[in-house]
Amino acid sequence: MAERMSYEVPPTRTEPTAAEAMEKLIESLHQHGFLRLATDMVNANTQIAKVLVDGLNQPGSLNAMQNLTLLFKALATIPPEDFNPLLLAVTAAAKGMRENAHAPAEKSAPGIRGIIKMLNDEELWQGVKPVMAGMRAFGREINKPAEKPISRYSGKPSHA
Incomplete structure (x- = not known):
């Protein structure tokens, strides 16, 4: 007599495989023109790189990048729990100044x-x-x- 075989039915897939998801992504990128844009950018990369490098190699651009780096370094030293009240206070102060600017002027000094x-x-x-x-x-x-x-x-x- 034959021995009984054990067979478990694999569960039905509910999500696409990685290959199917990739195929759908590529098709969507193609339909919306992103693949063509990416291809054109890769083909024109030397011209784009030259424009970028020429633009970034100006004294003003270099100063701006250095200043942004300094700003990010300074912000990195402030813990968010200290920075949040500061932002809220600045926002409230700006609103208070704006509201007071439109308040009717007092007739005389205090x-x-x-x-x-x-x-x-x-x-x-x-x-x-x-x-x-x-x-x-x-x-x-x-x-x-x-x-x-x-x-x-x-x-x-x-x-x-």
Whole structure:
């Protein structure tokens, strides 16, 4: 008597195979003209590269790239949990300034009494404290002697 065979039915595929997905992607790229664009760019790569290099090799472009790099390096040193409140505060300040710019103008200056009232405004002083601390930090940094950015971020001396 023959031994019983064990056979499990493979599950029905619900998603395409990698080859089918690739074929669909290539067909979609072809239908929308991306393959033609990519082919033209590859065929014209020397001309495109020359235009790019010539454009990027200008003093203004080099300065812009270096400044963007410095901006990214500076932003990388700020943790998001510290940067988010700063962005929210700047947004609120901009809205407050914009709203106040369209407010009806007061007929006269606040005078001595108005200034004394402002001196007793706790909310105003709580808002001024971070601005003053920021101005102190700004003054410390702006008064430091200039150095090459690479020296500041890497700690290594510049040879230029």
